[in-house]
Amino acid sequence: MHIEPGLLAQGKLMFANVAAVAVLAAHAPALLRRPALWLRTAIAALFFSVLMQSFxxxxxxxxxxxIGAMPMYLLLGFLPTMFGFVAGLLLQGLVFEPQDLMHLAVNALSLIVPLMVVHHTLGRAADGSLRRIVRLDAVYYAGVTLMVGFWLALGEQATALSDWAVFAASYLSVAALEPVFTFALVRGVATVRDQAWARACLDERLTASA
Incomplete structure (x- = not known):
């Protein structure tokens, strides 16, 4: 999902910046009204950063x-995951890859737009079952690869369709392995959902009484 610096012209970067700010501004009031989500956003940012740096x-x-999108989404919720992506990318840029700050909005939108699609469609009925998680991951990573294709199509240099196809195919391994990781993590965390720390850190869908 990473777009290399220099691929997009300044005007297109400005478009991405405006779009990203608009999306975040539209959702910021809901985040600010609930302090409990601030902790979950910090957890999402750190979790996402660790995964990005690990491989x-x-x-x-x-x-x-x-990326770990579905573990974050199912355990922490939609808003913490969305803002956690942005905070994680910012952290990565400030600490590890300063050149990536130029494409902060581009890379953020590549992660956020598919998340919004998942949340407003399949995510409404997300229940933590393996079958549901597989569907969520399939839709999400299809969206990520399409977003990368969108940015490449806007690039100053032509990118062969076959090169994008190689990138898209590489995410099949992630889409195949991440649901198992997500399922195990959700099931494991569900065993401690009644503890006070879990109620503070985890989404209410998981910690609500069965």
Whole structure:
């Protein structure tokens, strides 16, 4: 989902910046009204940052990352995951990859737009079952690869469709393995959902009484 610096012209970067600010501004009031979500956003940002740094590999015109979107979404909720993506990318840029700050909005939208699609469709009935998690991951990573294709199509240099296809195919491994990780994590955390720390840190869908 990583777009290399220099691929997009300044005007297109400005478009991405405006779009990202608009999306975040539309959701910021809901986040600010609930202080409990601030802690979950910090957890999401750290979790996402750790996964990104634990594995990243250049593939075709972009990079293959571990994202962990569905564990964050199911355990922490929609808003913490959305803002956690942005905070995690900002943290990565400030600490590890300063050159990536140029494409902060581009990379954030590549993660946020598919999350919004998932949340407003399948996510409404997310229940933590393995079948449901597989569907969520399939839709999410299809969205991520399409977003990368969108940015590449806007690039100053032409990118061969076959190169994008190689990148898209690389995410099949993530889409195949992450549901198992997510399922195990959700089931494990559900066993401690009645504890005070869990109620503070986890989404109410998980910690609500059965």
């Amino acid at each position: 990243h590999m250049p593939v075709g015109p972009s990079e293959l990352h571990l």
